[in-house]
Amino acid sequence: MADDKVIEVRNLTKKFGDFTAVDHVSFDVFQGEIFGFLGANGAGKTTAMRMLCGLSIPTSGEGKVAGYDVYRQAEDIKRNIGYMSQRFSLYEDLRVYDNMKLFAGIYGVPRKEIPARIDEMLQRLGLSEIKYKMVGELPLGWKQRLAFSVAILHRPRVIFLDEPTGGVDPSTRRQFWEMIYEAADGGITIFVTTHYMDEAEYCNRVSMMVDGKIVALDSPKNLKAGYGLSSMSQVFDLIARGALRSE
Ligand code: ATP
Numbered sequence: 001m002a003d004d005k006v007i008e009v010r011n012l013t014k015k016f017g018d019f020t021a022v023d024h025v026s027f028d029v030f031q032g033e034i035f036g037f038l039g040a041n042g043a044g045k046t047t048a049m050r051m052l053c054g055l056s057i058p059t060s061g062e063g064k065v066a067g068y069d070v071y072r073q074a075e076d077i078k079r080n081i082g083y084m085s086q087r088f089s090l091y092e093d094l095r096v097y098d099n100m101k102l103f104a105g106i107y108g109v110p111r112k113e114i115p116a117r118i119d120e121m122l123q124r125l126g127l128s129e130i131k132y133k134m135v136g137e138l139p140l141g142w143k144q145r146l147a148f149s150v151a152i153l154h155r156p157r158v159i160f161l162d163e164p165t166g167g168v169d170p171s172t173r174r175q176f177w178e179m180i181y182e183a184a185d186g187g188i189t190i191f192v193t194t195h196y197m198d199e200a201e202y203c204n205r206v207s208m209m210v211d212g213k214i215v216a217l218d219s220p221k222n223l224k225a226g227y228g229l230s231s232m233s234q235v236f237d238l239i240a241r242g243a244l245r246s247e
Pocket of ligand 1: 019021043045046047
């Protein structure tokens with residue numbers, strides 16, 4: 001793994017009035033890494049991720065994404081990242097190809113390059129057979145794959161995935177993760193939140209957030225060894241058990 005930091009965060013903090021949603025978090029994420037950002041409900045993951053995507057200004061601390069500052073260069077950040085939220089915004093009444101074309105334009109892919117880039121992406125991610133299908137007719141797992149492909153079409157340095165596989169079964173999740181590996185192999189950095197512990201096992205490193213603070217950060221292997229446990233699910237249960245905020 002190249003020693004190239006794509007995300008650098010120091011003491012990043014977000015307050016809503018008196019309430020500290022994200023409390024002095026610090027970490028680095030490296031090029032091509034798959035970084036799992038875990039925490040119980042309400043731990044502060046989405047709030048932290050929104051700051052890193054240039055969608056929310058931090059209260060204090062420092063943050064750089066793809067070399068750009070989260071306070072002063074939010075627009076540059078938005079141009080250099082991909083973002084897929086749980087409520088991804090595909091147009092259900094358009095075909096797959098037309099969705100991709102539309103978003104490629106929005107993300108600023110040069111017009112002449114769009115058709116070739118879409119075909120390459122469809123092929124690489126095993127989506128060619130659905131090229132002319134209406135998005136509304138696709139099962140959820142396919143829509144998630146499509147939303148991912150749309151979010152990397154402009155070749156961002158990093159992609160933020162906020163619970164990208166909600167509501168699908170483990171084998172569909174596994175297929176989604178094959179796509180993630182493929183993107184990471186191509187040098188894209190993956191920053192992913194998830195509630196599924198099988199997915200935590202697939203990450204290179206995982207951070208665990210409790211009540212706004214990062215309380216553990218390491219590879220799944222080291223975390224399990226450190227706590228003397230055999231699965232990430234057990235590690236998560238142990239760490240999140242003390243959370244005050246989790247529902
Ligand atoms: P989940 O897994 O449930 O999405 P999360 O870890 O992403 O949880 P956040 O959505 O970041 O957690 O929320 C962290 C805390 O901050 C929660 O207690 C939430 O109620 C609070 N919060 C989030 N956004 C705001 C806001 N705009 N105003 C006030 N409080 C907020």
